[in-house]
Amino acid sequence: MPDFSIGVDLGGTNLRIAAVSTDGQLLEKITLGVKVALGRDHVIGEMCDAIHRLTEQYRGSGRFVGAGIGVPGIIDRETGMMCKSANLPGWSDYPVRDEIERRLGVRVFLDNDAKVAALGEKWLGAGRGVDNMAMLTLGTGIGGAIVLNDKIFYGMTGMAGEFGHVTVEPDGVPCGCGNHGCAERYASATAVVRMAHEAIATGNAPGLAKAAKSDPEFSARSIYNLAIQGDPDARRIFHRFGQVLGILLAGLINVLNLDMFVIGGGVASAWDAFAPQMFAELRDRSLVYAASAPEDAVGKKEGASALIGYTRKKTIITRALLGSDAGLYGAARIPAS
Numbered sequence: 090m091p092d093f094s095i096g097v098d099l100g101g102t103n104l105r106i107a108a109v110s111t112d113g114q115l116l117e118k119i120t121l122g123v124k125v126a127l128g129r130d131h132v133i134g135e136m137c138d139a140i141h142r143l144t145e146q147y148r149g150s151g152r153f154v155g156a157g158i159g160v161p162g163i164i165d166r167e168t169g170m171m172c173k174s175a176n177l178p179g180w181s182d183y184p185v186r187d188e189i190e191r192r193l194g195v196r197v198f199l200d201n202d203a204k205v206a207a208l209g210e211k212w213l214g215a216g217r218g219v220d221n222m223a224m225l226t227l228g229t230g231i232g233g234a235i236v237l238n239d240k241i242f243y244g245m246t247g248m249a250g251e252f253g254h255v256t257v258e259p260d261g262v263p264c265g266c267g268n269h270g271c272a273e274r275y276a277s278a279t280a281v282v283r284m285a286h287e288a289i290a291t292g293n294a295p296g297l298a299k300a301a302k303s304d305p306e307f308s309a310r311s312i313y314n315l316a317i318q319g320d321p322d323a324r325r326i327f328h329r330f331g332q333v334l335g336i337l338l339a340g341l342i343n344v345l346n347l348d349m350f351v352i353g354g355g356v357a358s359a360w361d362a363f364a365p366q367m368f369a370e371l372r373d374r375s376l377v378y379a380a381s382a383p384e385d386a387v388g389k390k391e392g393a394s395a396l397i398g399y400t401r402k403k404t405i406i407t408r409a410l411l412g413s414d415a416g417l418y419g420a421a422r423i424p425a426s
Contacts (some may be wrong), residue, residue, distance in 0.1 A: 156426025203232025335370025
């Protein structure tokens with residue numbers, strides 16, 4: 090049996106730990122609820138117990154090469170410090186990596202959850218065989234990562250890929266980061282629910298109002314279900330979602346000109362509701378995409394015909410393939426690479 094590593098995906102509600110062989114085989118996965126209220130020591134203790142159990146179980150079959158952990162927040166990769174995390178209160182300025190290494194006695198690699206998800210898709214998912222790509226994770230907010238020459242591009246302080254905080258509407262909806270009009274205020278699960286409640290407040294969205302009243306867990310998925318059933322107000326929300334995502338992607342494509350942009354995260358499952366408007370915005374707003382889009386329809390756009398034949402390479406925009414396991418595979422890949 091080949092060597093193996095441990096991948097950990099630590100979220101605000103779930104903790105998932107997996108043993109993964111160095112050739113990409115998922116050996117075993119453990120899922121636990123994150124009891125944030127019990128404090129970080131409790132969460133880290135449960136994590137380390139699960140890692141220890143998996144390493145002992147598979148150590149006789151192959152060599153254990155280390156553990157990689159993806160966490161939601163801003164990470165100082167050199168020190169292993171969790172600088173800030175909105176989903177893990179009480180973890181800011183905490184030496185997460187050192188504490189886990191102390192408990193386990195093995196080398197641990199810590200990184201942002203969106204970046205490890207990108208590594209997973211690069212290794213075994215949509216980005217296989219692609220040298221340069223970016224990934225956007227659509228969840229509570231928008232996470233992001235850039236892969237150049239098969240490696241994550243971190244930027245000067247490790248924060249490259251903060252796509253969710255690109256301004257798409259000057260003086261728009263306030264964001265927790267202090268800015269106004271950030272992309273994640275329009276193209277995330279939180280944004281979908283916000284726009285639904287705003288529509289309900291007008292008194293002119295009966296379908297949304299009925300769903301919100303009858304569903305105590307009224308969520309982005311609830312609104313998506315209404316959209317695919319034809320509810321006009323729910324459809325308008327995802328039209329806006331796709332419009333903003335298209336604006337964001339147009340800017341990223343113009344600046345980065347990468348081979349592939351992978352869309353992942355929980356809200357990516359609403360692809361059929363937002364993707365048509367996303368692609369329409371891309372064709373109208375990005376000269377680079379007009380020159381390199383796979384669709385023949387680009388040539389029919391005014392001003393784009395002269396660009397046909399300019400490049401043989403195509404800009405691929407696609408859904409992630411690994412779903413919620415992308416972060417597990419990516420985290421496991423770090424110590425094995």
